[in-house]
Amino acid sequence: MDNSKYLKLFSDCIPVKGASRSCIYDLGRNTYQLIPNALYELLVTDEGKKISDIIEQHDNHPVIIEYLEFLLTSEFIYLCDKKELKRFPKLTHKYLSPDHITNAILIRDQKSNFDFKTIINQLEELGCKHIQLIITEDINIEILKSLIDHTNKSILQAIDVTIPWKNNDDIQNIIELNKQNKRLKRVYFYNADHNEIINKEELDILILKNSKEDIITNSSPDPSYFRVNMTLFNESLGYNSFFNRKLIIDEKDNIKRTLDQKDTKIFGNITSTKIKEIINDEGFRKYWNVNKDSIKTCKDCEFRHMCVDTRTPIHENQEWHYEKKCSYDPYTNTWTN
Numbered sequence: 001m002d003n004s005k006y007l008k009l010f011s012d013c014i015p016v017k018g019a020s021r022s023c024i025y026d027l028g029r030n031t032y033q034l035i036p037n038a039l040y041e042l043l044v045t046d047e048g049k050k051i052s053d054i055i056e057q058h059d060n061h062p063v064i065i066e067y068l069e070f071l072l073t074s075e076f077i078y079l080c081d082k083k084e085l086k087r088f089p090k091l092t093h094k095y096l097s098p099d100h101i102t103n104a105i106l107i108r109d110q111k112s113n114f115d116f117k118t119i120i121n122q123l124e125e126l127g128c129k130h131i132q133l134i135i136t137e138d139i140n141i142e143i144l145k146s147l148i149d150h151t152n153k154s155i156l157q158a159i160d161v162t163i164p165w166k167n168n169d170d171i172q173n174i175i176e177l178n179k180q181n182k183r184l185k186r187v188y189f190y191n192a193d194h195n196e197i198i199n200k201e202e203l204d205i206l207i208l209k210n211s212k213e214d215i216i217t218n219s220s221p222d223p224s225y226f227r228v229n230m231t232l233f234n235e236s237l238g239y240n241s242f243f244n245r246k247l248i249i250d251e252k253d254n255i256k257r258t259l260d261q262k263d264t265k266i267f268g269n270i271t272s273t274k275i276k277e278i279i280n281d282e283g284f285r286k287y288w289n290v291n292k293d294s295i296k297t298c299k300d301c302e303f304r305h306m307c308v309d310t311r312t313p314i315h316e317n318q319e320w321h322y323e324k325k326c327s328y329d330p331y332t333n334t335w336t337n
Ligand code: SF4
Pocket: 221, 292, 297, 298, 299, 301, 302, 303, 304, 307, 308, 309, 326, 327, 328, 329, 330
């Protein structure tokens, strides 16, 4: 390490402080690295300083040299000359999207009346690129295929499907379906007799013992669902990364803003209401701006810009919080399950 050089953090490596430890979000490589809070402090207070000055300021403590070497070999920082420092400005983290709705959850059972094709057309008009289709009853693979076929030629980029588990034939059926429609990215089988994750090129199949409710409602975040990327990071700074620009149509064809059974607010029925008629309704947008930085406990969590959870926040005593505790405790850094 050349001690005459100056410390510069790569602009796509963002340190995020938690209550008991911190995290570097590597938005270029879509990964993260947990770090002690002392290293976070070094990154935010000593960036732009000369390496020799940083070491001296910390009384030549061997841990500081170790930290710097770790940051350098992990390519979170680089060393440059003083005059080069200003040539590498920070990234601006504005979330900008021309889309009115970015993602939709469509819940369907045998009694649902909604016309899938009409909904896809309406969502497409509003810019929606991602849908999650939740099937609450056992359905024939041909019915699932015919639903997904309605997305052919649409602007949709990704379809996730949540469906009850029957047997091993399901796996092959889904792989065949994915060959015909590459938008199918992730399939969750619930109520299975075992847990298994199968990754096939661009398709993830998750066979889970969990109930449907565990997967879709009020479930506490699972670290295997954490995603580190620039869009999610930027969105999470200003918005709730689950609720922002989300639309839900339940099995009774009602348009809703959450998956929470206790949230009885309905914004019309898709058989008679056009989605574009309700997207500016303030009540429909109630949770869009409730970012994790404004929610009790989450605001102290180092995972808050990669964690997307479906729980509905509650506003009480001038503070947002969740009724059900998260399985992660950012004060002790422990998971309970
Ligand atoms: S505390 Fe909040 S941000 Fe952290 S893992 Fe739990 S829900 Fe996510």
